[in-house]
Amino acid sequence: MSHVSSVNSSSAASELLARHRETLDRALAAIRDRGYWTPYPESPKAYGDAQQGKDAFAAYLGKPFPLEQPGTDSWVGGERSPYGVSLGVTYPHPDVDVLFRAMQAALPAWRDAGADVRAGVCLEILHRINQRSHEIAWAVMHTSGQAFGMAFQAGGPHAQDRGLEAVAYAYAEMTRHPAAATWEKPQGKKPPLRMIKRFHVVPRGLALVIGCNTFPTWNGYPGLFASLATGNPVVVKPHPNATLPLAITVRIAREVLAEAGFSPDLVALAAEAPGEGLAKTLALRPEVRIIDYTGSTAFGDWLEEHARQAVVFTEKAGVNxxxxxxxxxxxxxxxxxxxxxxxxxxxxxxxxxxxxxxxxxxxxxxxxxxxxxxxxxxxxxxxxxxxxxxxxxxxxxxxxxxxxxxxxxxxxxxxxxxxxxxxxxxxxxxxxxxxxxxxxxxxxxxxxxxxxxxxxxxxxxxxxxxxxxxxxxxxxxxxxxxxxxxxxxxxxxxxxxxxxxxxxxxxxxxxxxxNLTQGVYVNQSTAFSDFHATGANPAANAALTDGAFVASRFRVVQSRRHLPAEG
Amino acid sequence: MSHVSSVNSSSAASELLARHRETLDRALAAIRDRGYWTPYPESPKAYGDAQQGKDAFAAYLGKPFPLEQPGTDSWVGGERSPYGVSLGVTYPHPDVDVLFRAMQAALPAWRDAGADVRAGVCLEILHRINQRSHEIAWAVMHTSGQAFGMAFQAGGPHAQDRGLEAVAYAYAEMTRHPAAATWEKPQGKKPPLRMIKRFHVVPRGLALVIGCNTFPTWNGYPGLFASLATGNPVVVKPHPNATLPLAITVRIAREVLAEAGFSPDLVALAAEAPGEGLAKTLALRPEVRIIDYTGSTAFGDWLEEHARQAVVFTEKAGVNxxxxxxxxxxxxxxxxxxxxxxxxxxxxxxxxxxxxxxxxxxxxxxxxxxxxxxxxxxxxxxxxxxxxxxxxxxxxxxxxxxxxxxxxxxxxxxxxxxxxxxxxxxxxxxxxxxxxxxxxxxxxxxxxxxxxxxxxxxxxxxxxxxxxxxxxxxxxxxxxxxxxxxxxxxxxxxxxxxxxxxxxxxxxxxxxxxNLTQGVYVNQSTAFSDFHATGANPAANAALTDGAFVASRFRVVQSRRHLPAEG
Known part of the structure; x- marks a missing residue:
């Protein structure tokens, strides 16, 4: 709970928001102003690690991906690059009972750490992802089939923008109410009734992100960061042919969480065996209370119809x-x-x-x-x-x-x-x-x-x-x-x-x-300014990002008690 | 649309927000501060019309309720006061096709009037309801069985507080983004890309409020005003034994809407014949995109399960x-x-x-x-x-x-x-x-x-x-x-x-x-300070009122076009 947050969160965690405070403040201003803004340059030249990123990508190939998670019962994988290369990477496949128990166990400390600490951790995760944009670009290119230039921009800085935007909305929503308030009701000639009220931000539970083949990071980050920032542990179920970019993302998130004194199991990967249909299994688990999905209309409709225990955010197909x-x-x-x-x-x-x-x-x-x-x-x-x-x-x-x-x-x-x-x-x-x-x-x-x-x-x-x-x-x-x-x-x-x-x-x-005739294309949707999808037609039931995308990911639980009458 | 609002809304409508601006501003501050505040005194003595209110109530008895709505195919009613009196009032029963057509037709002008005009109209409706608190208290008393004192407070000013709170949240959510923004993206040595973007607040569609027997106004107003303020026409389906308080409410709303130059059909009553199950019929209509419900767990669960075309807000049963x-x-x-x-x-x-x-x-x-x-x-x-x-x-x-x-x-x-x-x-x-x-x-x-x-x-x-x-x-x-x-x-x-x-x-x-031992009771939940229910346990899937209660009642639809390069 917020009044015990100083006990539960390490000072390392508290320092993270201080380090990224200006970025958060500018993001909060950007979601209000809707003009052009980004903290993440979109040009590959702005990042010095081009060869290092390419090498890091190459080093993953043909091996188990370095990710230690509780309840890994086997290693699965079979990604083949649309450019014709087999990646040969394997990923942890979960024993869901064991993995979910670990994630549930991690929830209370993350919840009690409060909005500031969680925002700081999320911003640090995004910062480290940004530093590895070259590495992620190669992973996006060889899973989605995007050309490198697009994989870099859309899979890197632009996806990070969308993640940061989600953190900003989540933070704004969690902090629109104070953590505590004094209530004083006049009673005519008698002394007023006085109470102190506390307001706790309480996450819904586990969140599931179901990734897509074409934009694993751009479409995955908004749900991931919106859920994580609002206190929910997040399990990421990537598309079986676009796992690597999200595996790298999960690994970075787990590292930052552990360094900040939290359980790394607040973010986990759930890779699936061929033909397993793991998304359906995960989506119907009672622990899963939030689902973010991008993909086919058929499965999106299935999720909306069957995953009744969860709030379901879908982006499906359309005829533009x-x-x-x-x-x-x-x-x-x-x-x-x-x-x-x-x-x-x-x-x-x-x-x-x-x-x-x-x-x-x-x-x-x-x-x-x-x-x-x-x-x-x-x-x-x-x-x-x-x-x-x-x-x-x-x-x-x-x-x-x-x-x-x-x-x-x-x-x-x-x-x-x-x-x-x-x-x-x-x-x-x-x-x-x-x-x-x-x-x-x-x-x-x-x-x-x-x-x-x-x-x-x-x-x-x-x-x-x-x-x-x-x-x-x-x-x-x-x-x-x-x-x-x-x-x-x-x-x-x-x-x-x-x-x-x-x-x-x-x-x-x-x-x-x-009348687009210049260097802006209808395909492009810019974080902090353009709302991606609307939630108002059958192509999607949500938009990236607005208040509705974050507001139901947590609840406010209050307590109240009397204050002594003032002397 | 917002840029044509001056054409569509009358100057009478525009003046309403000016008249109630201070109330709205104070309500917006109150939902942030969560301290004690109300614009509506809770003491019956603060209202001068005690006898007039009682007479107004008495004048309804034994007659058709004065409400002219499109598509009224019969008059129904059979309220019996828990105090032993038969009210003998009848209400319009809808031909749903005709009524919904009229309500749909009223939507565009209300949508295009914009958040300010809609907030002004809602505040004027609440103001007139407030002025008739005595009349409504009698109606609440003789439908719910509440004693007069409670019927006055909970059915009058406290219910009005909850309605105003919903308007404030809706207004804050609709105005967190500007109506238009300039986007200017640097292009190195080339002139920047410049666009103007417009953001329209678009309601989901028709909203249905399903009233309860015990607190027809207190539990009915939040959904009614949250939906109306965000641009959705609202059909109110009262409990068959607690229709009068909501009929009076609907009548006042229709009067204010018409005076402001809008179709009164933006708010309508749908009274049901005995045993008709009209709520089920209305809840499954494709035009109905929002449902607010208070009542039994069985029917609340039914709504959540079957009214899939709508966003459903429920308050059900619990074991406190x-x-x-x-x-x-x-x-x-x-x-x-x-x-x-x-x-x-x-x-x-x-x-x-x-x-x-x-x-x-x-x-x-x-x-x-x-x-x-x-x-x-x-x-x-x-x-x-x-x-x-x-x-x-x-x-x-x-x-x-x-x-x-x-x-x-x-x-x-x-x-x-x-x-x-x-x-x-x-x-x-x-x-x-x-x-x-x-x-x-x-x-x-x-x-x-x-x-x-x-x-x-x-x-x-x-x-x-x-x-x-x-x-x-x-x-x-x-x-x-x-x-x-x-x-x-x-x-x-x-x-x-x-x-x-x-x-x-x-x-x-x-x-x-x-440790409640003084003049505050666990039963009491004060608007602007206490969140009523949480949405985090099976008793309710929503809280009165937070961002989640309003954010999904509308969507943002944007347009964008280039601005000429600056000289």
Missing amino acids: PVVVDSTDDYQGMLANLAFSLSLYSGQMCTTPQNILLPRDGITANGERRSFDEVARDLAAAVAGLLGDDARAAAILGAIVNDGVRERLERAASGELGEVVLASRRIQHPEYPDAEVRTPVIVKLDVADEDVYRGEHFGPIAFLIATDSTEQAIGLFRDTVRDCGAITASVYSTDEKVLQAAEEAAVEAGVALSC | PVVVDSTDDYQGMLANLAFSLSLYSGQMCTTPQNILLPRDGITANGERRSFDEVARDLAAAVAGLLGDDARAAAILGAIVNDGVRERLERAASGELGEVVLASRRIQHPEYPDAEVRTPVIVKLDVADEDVYRGEHFGPIAFLIATDSTEQAIGLFRDTVRDCGAITASVYSTDEKVLQAAEEAAVEAGVALSC
Whole structure:
């Protein structure tokens, strides 16, 4: 409890917040202001340990990962890099009873340490993760298939931003009430009633983070740090093909916790044997009271339906729309869209899928462009962007798994509709076995709703002919509301169209980007400023990060007793 | 949307927040400070309209309630006062399709009006409710069975406090982010990327408040005002025997909304025909995205299980424990406990049920008192408190329904255990048909867990003999964790015992009162200072009021577009 925190937490722990106080204060200001801010530079050049990070990654390969946890009953692993390399790393597989007992035993001291100490420890964990951004980038690259540059930024500093943002929200929420307050109620001519009240922040219990294959750290850190900062021990169940980045993360967290005088078992890894379905087992354990999940709609819905003992935060699938009405920067628009479709082979939950434009064309730079001209020009823009193999590989990364490859091949076969840009295989300059493919663009009609109302995760985009911009905006609204979306965008020179699109976005509950033609892409969501997902459409039941993402991870338990009447 | 709010909301609406700005600001400070504060005096004498309120109540009787709503397909009602009077009021029964269409249609203008306008309207509604506290007190008295004094305070100013508290939390949550922000990301030597971002507060959809029989306003207002302030239209489904107080509330809300230029259908009453089960019908409607419920565990669990399209906030049943170890104010303790057991015939979710004390007795004022002496003395304290019929009636109120009366009679028969204080029937001085009963106290042993682990709602308390104080604290922790509790208290002169009780309260997740011997009772929970329930044990999944109670009632939907580079 907070009034005994000085007994339970070591001075090392207390010093951590002092060391990171300015970072926390600036993060607290940033979540209020929503402008641009980050403490973690996004350029690899800002970090001195490039070779060291690469070596550290290489040193993990072909060995058991150095992680000692209670209740390890076997070692499992079988990650294969999308670049064609088998990692050969094995990880501790848990005897869940034993591991959970150890985690439960660690809870009271962590709870009683209080919000300040917990925030300090979380910030130190993030700081050490940041220092090892190169190492983590290699691990993200060779599990997700992201190109190195993206693996560094999205898997490193940008993921750390999202973790820090979650700590800031958690800290703000825990400290909005005082630890103690005096209550004094007037009683007319009699002396007032006086009480002292204490308010304890009490975590819900164990928290489970279920990682995804494509963004193990970016999508994993918010839940991990939100739960940990609010006092909950966290068990991380990574995707079986993207375990290494989270294993490194867990190891760092355990080191910092132990150094600060806490049980390292406050954060643990739960790797699964092939075909085990460990996430289901963990999700239904009564000790698990919080679940954060990113992945398929089917399993997200299963979690929401069955893990009734827990608060469940999910990010699932969606059909991200783009409405194209008109533009005064046609080349900028095409370049921006081409990059958005190509980045990481369209394997982002934020990649556009459904590009809606009138069948009689658009106005571009003051001239009419027919639907087919726009299709041709967009195809040319993608082909141009990806014309050089080395440059293409650095944008596309590799296809993350066979499911995406098969889906792409089906779309490329013309089965879904007329192919207006064929996908081609790229020879990766360094990794001959890497599966690198350019996007396919398929032409559809508004009537083809059986196709475009489903998610086609991967480098597959649809150009959909509508009767009008008005119909396109209606379709944008209805598909988001019914099928979900993480992002949406609109191109128009007409303020009325932009306004209608914004109204549709508000109705359907999706973040909207307007007229992106410069160096910002609809795929990108910046911590401290952009809310990632909304929780207001079927693609996700939560947003990264707002008050709702942290507020129910703990409860306030109060006590009260009388104070003597004042003399 | 916020940037068009000036178009959509009338100037009358905008003026409301200006009028109530100081109240809102003080409420915002109060939820941070957690000291004593209220804008609504609790004494009936502070309100000048006593006779007018009584007359207004009388004028409702035997008539259709004056409430014009869309989709009223019939008029229903059959309230019978626990004081023996049939009210004879009928209320609009909804054609749900028609009513919900009207409520949905009202949503966009209310959403787009923004947080300030909505807060102003909510504060004006509360202000007018406050002005009619006498009228509402009569309605609460003759539906809940509370005595007039309690009906006035708990049903009037204290309920209004809880409503205002919910508005303050909702306002704080909606305004923690700006309506718009400029984002400027440095690009080395190139000009920075600059964007303007807008953040819209978007309500979830329709909100359903399911009222209870005993505290229609106190338990109904938090959900009603939290949902309304965050932009959600609210349909109020009252308990069929406690409709009038919420009908008056809905009528006032509709009047204020209409005067402010909004559709009155933003707040509507849904009264049910006998045996209709309307709450189930409403709770499963896809339009209903938020549910607030107070009542039985069975129906609360049903809602949590089946109303999957909604966020569900429940307050259910519990077994509130008291641990008696020792005291240096024996008479104060007995008097305090006697009053807590008697107030409103124990028909509060906060009334103590399980009084745990060592079988070899306690130390009181420095002397040993045996278990049987404590039982005898507590029985005498209750009997003394309720010795005068008129005074007893003013404390006890009336038995709310036959279920409570039957439960009391069963306990009084000795079926559950030895009766150490018999219940007696009181002749109410004004209402000859009122069912007024004093509490029964039954002696149990720690082994009788089949009895004391269930809730016995009503004037039924158990004195439970434990092997030791340590066992009592263990039982306190385990019964709260397993069976739920809204309140808990402890009496001890030993700081170690108080500390152990506080640790048990934190472990089990229940608010603890220590050594109450003066004019504060464990039953009482003061808005702006005490959190009512915790959400951390089975008695409730939410607390009144914290961030978690409001944060998920709306979502933030953003838009972003580039700003021109600065010259």
